[in-house]
Amino acid sequence: MAKIDQGPPDYKKMLPPIIKDNYGKWKYHEIPRPGVLKHVSDSGAELYSVRVGSPRLVSIDFLREICDLADTFCDGYLRFTSRNNVEFLLSDPAKVDPLIASLADKGLPVGGTGASISNIVHTQGWIHCHTPATDASGIVKAVMDDLFEYFGSMKLPAKLRVGLACCLNMCGAAHCSDVAIVGVHRTIPRINDEKVQKGTEIPSLVACCPTGAIRPNPKAKSVTIVEDKCMYCGNCYTMSPGMEIMDGQNDGCAILVGGKVANARSVPSFSRMVIPFLPNNPPRWPEVTDAVRSIVETWASNARQGERMNEWIERIGWEKFFTITGIPFSDKLIDDYIFSRETFRTSAAFKY
Amino acid sequence: MAKIDQGPPDYKKMLPPIIKDNYGKWKYHEIPRPGVLKHVSDSGAELYSVRVGSPRLVSIDFLREICDLADTFCDGYLRFTSRNNVEFLLSDPAKVDPLIASLADKGLPVGGTGASISNIVHTQGWIHCHTPATDASGIVKAVMDDLFEYFGSMKLPAKLRVGLACCLNMCGAAHCSDVAIVGVHRTIPRINDEKVQKGTEIPSLVACCPTGAIRPNPKAKSVTIVEDKCMYCGNCYTMSPGMEIMDGQNDGCAILVGGKVANARSVPSFSRMVIPFLPNNPPRWPEVTDAVRSIVETWASNARQGERMNEWIERIGWEKFFTITGIPFSDKLIDDYIFSRETFRTSAAFKY
Amino acid sequence: MTERKTPQLDELEKGKWPSFVTEMKKAAAKNPASEELLGLLEKSYEEKTGHWKHGGIVGVRGYGGGVIGRYTDVPEEFPHLTEFHTIRVNQPSGWFYDTKALRSICDIWEKHGSGLTNFHGSTGDVILLGTTTEHIQPLFDDLSEAGFDLGGSGSDLRTPSCCVGPARCQNACYDTLEACLNITNEYQDELHRPMWPYKFKIKFSGCANDCTASIARSDCSVIGTWRDTIRIDQDAVKQYVAEGMDIQDRICDKCPTRALKFNPESKELTVIGEDCSRCMHCINLMPKAIQAGKEKGATILLGGKSTIVQSAFMAWVIVPFMKMESENDFEEFKDLMGRIWEWWDENGKSRERIGELIYRVGMGKFLREVGLPPVPQMVFRPRANPYVFWPQDEITK
Amino acid sequence: MTERKTPQLDELEKGKWPSFVTEMKKAAAKNPASEELLGLLEKSYEEKTGHWKHGGIVGVRGYGGGVIGRYTDVPEEFPHLTEFHTIRVNQPSGWFYDTKALRSICDIWEKHGSGLTNFHGSTGDVILLGTTTEHIQPLFDDLSEAGFDLGGSGSDLRTPSCCVGPARCQNACYDTLEACLNITNEYQDELHRPMWPYKFKIKFSGCANDCTASIARSDCSVIGTWRDTIRIDQDAVKQYVAEGMDIQDRICDKCPTRALKFNPESKELTVIGEDCSRCMHCINLMPKAIQAGKEKGATILLGGKSTIVQSAFMAWVIVPFMKMESENDFEEFKDLMGRIWEWWDENGKSRERIGELIYRVGMGKFLREVGLPPVPQMVFRPRANPYVFWPQDEITK
Ligand code: SRM
Ligand code: SRM
Ligand code: SRM
Ligand code: SRM
Ligand code: SF4
Ligand code: SF4
Ligand code: SF4
Ligand code: SF4
Ligand code: SF4
Ligand code: SF4
Ligand code: SF4
Numbered sequence A, B: 001m002a003k004i005d006q007g008p009p010d011y012k013k014m015l016p017p018i019i020k021d022n023y024g025k026w027k028y029h030e031i032p033r034p035g036v037l038k039h040v041s042d043s044g045a046e047l048y049s050v051r052v053g054s055p056r057l058v059s060i061d062f063l064r065e066i067c068d069l070a071d072t073f074c075d076g077y078l079r080f081t082s083r084n085n086v087e088f089l090l091s092d093p094a095k096v097d098p099l100i101a102s103l104a105d106k107g108l109p110v111g112g113t114g115a116s117i118s119n120i121v122h123t124q125g126w127i128h129c130h131t132p133a134t135d136a137s138g139i140v141k142a143v144m145d146d147l148f149e150y151f152g153s154m155k156l157p158a159k160l161r162v163g164l165a166c167c168l169n170m171c172g173a174a175h176c177s178d179v180a181i182v183g184v185h186r187t188i189p190r191i192n193d194e195k196v197q198k199g200t201e202i203p204s205l206v207a208c209c210p211t212g213a214i215r216p217n218p219k220a221k222s223v224t225i226v227e228d229k230c231m232y233c234g235n236c237y238t239m240s241p242g243m244e245i246m247d248g249q250n251d252g253c254a255i256l257v258g259g260k261v262a263n264a265r266s267v268p269s270f271s272r273m274v275i276p277f278l279p280n281n282p283p284r285w286p287e288v289t290d291a292v293r294s295i296v297e298t299w300a301s302n303a304r305q306g307e308r309m310n311e312w313i314e315r316i317g318w319e320k321f322f323t324i325t326g327i328p329f330s331d332k333l334i335d336d337y338i339f340s341r342e343t344f345r346t347s348a349a350f351k352y
Numbered sequence C, D: 001m002t003e004r005k006t007p008q009l010d011e012l013e014k015g016k017w018p019s020f021v022t023e024m025k026k027a028a029a030k031n032p033a034s035e036e037l038l039g040l041l042e043k044s045y046e047e048k049t050g051h052w053k054h055g056g057i058v059g060v061r062g063y064g065g066g067v068i069g070r071y072t073d074v075p076e077e078f079p080h081l082t083e084f085h086t087i088r089v090n091q092p093s094g095w096f097y098d099t100k101a102l103r104s105i106c107d108i109w110e111k112h113g114s115g116l117t118n119f120h121g122s123t124g125d126v127i128l129l130g131t132t133t134e135h136i137q138p139l140f141d142d143l144s145e146a147g148f149d150l151g152g153s154g155s156d157l158r159t160p161s162c163c164v165g166p167a168r169c170q171n172a173c174y175d176t177l178e179a180c181l182n183i184t185n186e187y188q189d190e191l192h193r194p195m196w197p198y199k200f201k202i203k204f205s206g207c208a209n210d211c212t213a214s215i216a217r218s219d220c221s222v223i224g225t226w227r228d229t230i231r232i233d234q235d236a237v238k239q240y241v242a243e244g245m246d247i248q249d250r251i252c253d254k255c256p257t258r259a260l261k262f263n264p265e266s267k268e269l270t271v272i273g274e275d276c277s278r279c280m281h282c283i284n285l286m287p288k289a290i291q292a293g294k295e296k297g298a299t300i301l302l303g304g305k306s307t308i309v310q311s312a313f314m315a316w317v318i319v320p321f322m323k324m325e326s327e328n329d330f331e332e333f334k335d336l337m338g339r340i341w342e343w344w345d346e347n348g349k350s351r352e353r354i355g356e357l358i359y360r361v362g363m364g365k366f367l368r369e370v371g372l373p374p375v376p377q378m379v380f381r382p383r384a385n386p387y388v389f390w391p392q393d394e395i396t397k
């Protein structure tokens, strides 16, 4: 019989001996080369971590392949990072270069440390979700191909954390990323009365709309939508399969920038919308990759050393950001939701 | 027949000749001594303005008295400032000292310039309004007596602008003052059904409550209040004389600090509540004067030169402000209204 | 004249700050209502509560505002306070007076009212505190004769006010006094006859020091500014250095945009023009050496108001730069006001200030419908949520 | 194995970043559902829209969550995708694996599913992408046998996750891995059986660098910190100076509280302890010279979540400093969680995250009812409005 509630495996069984021995005793780290971390313990022990980019959507073949590498170079230990990179954990410095060579053979990139772009935190998209306004893995691949040089080097002003969410549910938690790509719907849900009738509680459906756009339609035992109150968040679709919101012709991506979560220097901040819409043009989403690259390059060539996207923009001012990047400003970028007022410029001091 | 819509008198007829001649040509100013401004024009002309504290609630005798002075020393010209001080406008520097001597004779204080406390912008209070939670002129007198030394000197770190409003209508616009004294009610309105019936539109009354605390009471053709939804703003009393809110036993003052309106250096900011309640103890409101003095002295001895209250607190952090001043922090000071979330500390970086 | 005991108020005649009680007593000596007011206030000091009732409607022929009805709730005790109304009188621009004008107000108020005043009310008017219904019209007639008119009250344009501006200040970027007078005169109807959803206040400040606190206290705040770059007189800079000013510390390090560079060797102070946000700090501290640029005008901000109902709002930028010229009669500004008021009239609920209305319906809608081009200067930062209302004509059908 | 044409997807096999399409093709080579998934995705790329239906309820005996039902809306075209459910598997703390464990997952997934996975999902789980209803239970049985258990889904505790912490990081202020495991084990019931108003996420970061992005991505964010003062090793400072680091510019000038003073002569770096806000900046840049204080623990923040419904919320401080000790079984933390969940359960509406609930009813009420002492560390700044709900027992009746 299967055990119920046994919980996850004990991490202690998964740790390489060098970590067990030096657990909690690490003293400092260095980055001897991009993608390689060297952690030194109080005891003098040295741990090398080689960070490798992964597409995240991986087959078991991929997993077995990295297991082979871990067996060969790391005594069978490895980990994944909070941004879905693979980290090979080596106690023998002599194995670092051979490992990197093997990785190169397999086309697996080493990088993502320090002032680089790391892997893009992302979501399911058309692969496996029911409400996406765009694909996830496809854009991520296109953007990472495009910014590839910044993964394996550390020549950016600071870390660059890109997030992607394929709908406003924001499973990619892109809301606090240096650059966020967010799938957006732009047309109101098409109501399928039959599906609404089946198993949707009308009062809950009405109540779930953040802008109060949904009204009961007692005749049809369904609902109606007040068109100009709907901002296409899709929350009603989560509540009811009868509120179909995907629209191939009008779905696409918004770009937000300037989020961060670390407390270092400046407080954590939300990403802010700078481009309200770019079309879905698979397979390579050229409008999106261009926009992202242009923002990244502008930041890279204007920011000071150590300055995250957000810190750069807040220093120069958002009005200046639009001038320098040449991105057009529009009323769509001005908040009109609950906390809008706090974003209005209540000051006569600004730049042109 | 009286003229309709003739508008205010033309200021041009009210300007002293030196101002007419140098209108728009002022080059710079100096403050030769507290309360005296010397403005120098491109033409070399020098205008002296002597600023004098006024109780604002003044009799025509007072007005005639200052007219006499203006006739004697200023060729019959004078003005008032945006904070209700009187300004005597002199083109003859030789008359400055004699004017000041005459003012001293009459007990009129000279000051309010530069890094000083200026007059307190305030309101009607018990003198002439129907909804006050405290008096206005009385506290102002008590506080100005107490801080008098800072009116006639310029030894504070920066300007100190104190505002007082006797109820949340905030006619004193104290919401952006270095120190704000605000009259607050603390008990729910007592509903006088008869008065409500007379001339109050029930739906408007219900709708006017910001927290939705008012419910129609069709039986009494009046309304009821959901006690724990009411935060005593008094807006319903403005709508209807039947919602009596003054309560001699429980009304009093809150203290807010750290507001400013100038754009110099830092953006304009709201005053923030640091003491939720102090009792009304006429005639001298000792709790209020003590609290204000203690805050002012703490700022004066800790801030850097040129640092407004707000700039000092934002530099050291509000958590530190409470430590240094010894003012107790309580949940009453934590916002729970519309924009509350923006005040929550969404960061792990803070001081103790 | 009276035997009335006011022990608490008497306390407030002590101390160095001039006493309003002394003022009340002066008025009381000549006017029975003022005399009773002392008693009423003493009563309030004892009971810690007010004794005025909700206002009734009183006024002047042809006007809808300018008078606030006031009645005590203890008329038996204070019969002269049965009616004790406030009159708001429109002050001259910049609160400048000659003694003739001021004395004329005194004389009229001696004849028709309590002899007590506020110089000035917190919106800017001359406040004449306490008269009877009967006296209102003759009082107005006399005021009118003397060249004065009423200010605003109720759901109308409130009396505009302005800073001392070019009359006495080197910082004025436009003629605040003329703008205030001209615009007040243009809108006499709006000022005197309430017909809007709620009150609307305008204040004029000549520069970003905002000496009328307009950003906090008016629905429309007009703040002087310039479009080009501050001008620095290097000789005067050297003079400040010679007098011992630590320019790096007091000026450069406090410049919010770090736009100023001081060279301690050459003693030159330079500015990176495009970085300066025109905050006024350096100009304030070195008035002899630094002045505004040449291309002057004003920033228009909208939506300021105090606490009730939705919280206090500070006004925010809706036009970063507008010429404010008396030569063309402040046309651009008036045109804008017209559009804003029309929109507010159409969309506002009763007792909804313009700022609250825009917050409710969204700035985007406001800008589109009033015809203002959206620019990043309107916001500190763009929206954090992706909740865009998409214009359905930009959509593929 | 297949003749299927996927010209658009093939494009995404080009370029230097490893390709998910290549991964899909590897899986397709062995599994018919994965093969069809290629076709479905190509179809989506053509039509620019998704082809998955709203989920249905599927699951494992004894569990309420951990499986997401998925069905395509074009089953005729892709019959193997008629059912294609997601299994969430609780990852080990810190995402550490030995190859044995990892291979066991591969073997099980080869047997029961598509062979496609996410390593990892954005909450932290191992995501097994695509199986049929029929396979769910046997799959679980095998996983369980191999030592794995399901993660969260639905209105339950979601799978907690943690940063690499003391396993490999000098900055860890508490044992994130142990905390994560211990607390996950404590709340197996809450994790596996949805019974709350909505989801609840916990993430553990060892310091304020917050390498799990917990402040943005979890309802409860546990961030390592210390109460005393950072420790500076002056010899190491000199070493950095010798290596050419501009300490004034890169460290002192970027310290948000300006708490660091560098003496260029003595090359000493000192800190004003009470001014430091523990932001981690100086420690990050000079790991050899600066380390955290000795009195370590964590700051507890509450309320984080993404956009839907009321806007994204970042978590905010509710306990500035709490000891996080495995010795006492993280008791204080668990005690707090219990109180919070109980309160949320009683007060929350359906689909209302804890942050939204507190925003709706007010932080004061939350603190009082959960029994947390209010401290200024909870807010950036106090309220600007005077709308205090006054406890009626503090009132004179
Ligand atoms: C491995 C990982 C933790 C884990 O448990 O998986 C990790 C590991 C380290 N982080 Fe991190 N961080 C990791 C995700 C994060 C995240 C979360 C995220 O990106 O979603 C953040 C917050 C990012 C943000 O603010 O948006 C994060 C913010 C930091 C910072 C602060 C950066 C800054 O803004 O200054 C530091 C300090 C630094 O780099 O100087 C840091 C420092 C470090 C150090 C140097 C800590 C140490 O001494 O070991 C580690 C190597 C960093 C490097 O890559 O150069 N780590 N780090 C995560 C690697 C993700 C990846 O694959 O790229
Ligand atoms: C798999 C995953 C995305 C991924 O590709 O990694 C995911 C996938 C889904 N999320 Fe999510 N969410 C995932 C992490 C997140 C995150 C990020 C995080 O946890 O750090 C968020 C934002 C953070 C937050 O919690 O606010 C997130 C916010 C949502 C929401 C909005 C909830 C809200 O209150 O804002 C929904 C809608 C809902 O729950 O009704 C949602 C709903 C969904 C559903 C279940 C769609 C639905 O409504 O049925 C998706 C199932 C896809 C599938 O077929 O499996 N997902 N979801 C992530 C879970 C993997 C894991 O367990 O490790
Ligand atoms: C006379 C008056 C304008 C009027 O039309 O009546 C005025 C006049 C001047 N102001 Fe002002 N300000 C006047 C109210 C204000 C206000 C409004 C208020 O207090 O309600 C403010 C905004 C205050 C705030 O931010 O809360 C104000 C903020 C300033 C500032 C910016 C202060 C700062 O925060 O740095 C300056 C610049 C300075 O002082 O260096 C300034 C500078 C000046 C100068 C120096 C301008 C000049 O060169 O002539 C004038 C003499 C200042 C002095 O008193 O030292 N004036 N000034 C007002 C006098 C009020 C009074 O009786 O005290
Ligand atoms: C006289 C004055 C206070 C003073 O002592 O100076 C005053 C007195 C009254 N105000 Fe005011 N307000 C006065 C300036 C203000 C200001 C300050 C300003 O204009 O800079 C404000 C805050 C700024 C703003 O507009 O938001 C102000 C915000 C209010 C409000 C709240 C309006 C709001 O939307 O927030 C009310 C309530 C209402 O209008 O219903 C109000 C209502 C009142 C009433 C009419 C009470 C009432 O509801 O009937 C008071 C009449 C007292 C009386 O007996 O005369 N008064 N009122 C000020 C007008 C004098 C003048 O015309 O010069
Ligand atoms: S972001 Fe939206 S579409 Fe994408 S996985 Fe999450 S719920 Fe699905
Ligand atoms: S998509 Fe969002 S805004 Fe539109 S009706 Fe549905 S819940 Fe309301
Ligand atoms: S603040 Fe309130 S009580 Fe005071 S004058 Fe204004 S409306 Fe009247
Ligand atoms: S005092 Fe304010 S909160 Fe209370 S019932 Fe009246 S309007 Fe509502
Ligand atoms: S606002 Fe500017 S122009 Fe007007 S008085 Fe103040 S400093 Fe002078
Ligand atoms: S006006 Fe303000 S922003 Fe501009 S240079 Fe001077 S101090 Fe700096
Ligand atoms: S959050 Fe802190 S302790 Fe954890 S990995 Fe990042 S730097 Fe290390």
Ligand code: SF4
Residues within 6 Å of the ligand: A265, D230, D254, D255, D256, D257, D258, D259, D260, D271, D275, D276, D277, D278, D279, D280, D281, D282, D283
């Ligand atoms: S931890 Fe941050 S706040 Fe503290 S001294 Fe270092 S840089 Fe400054």
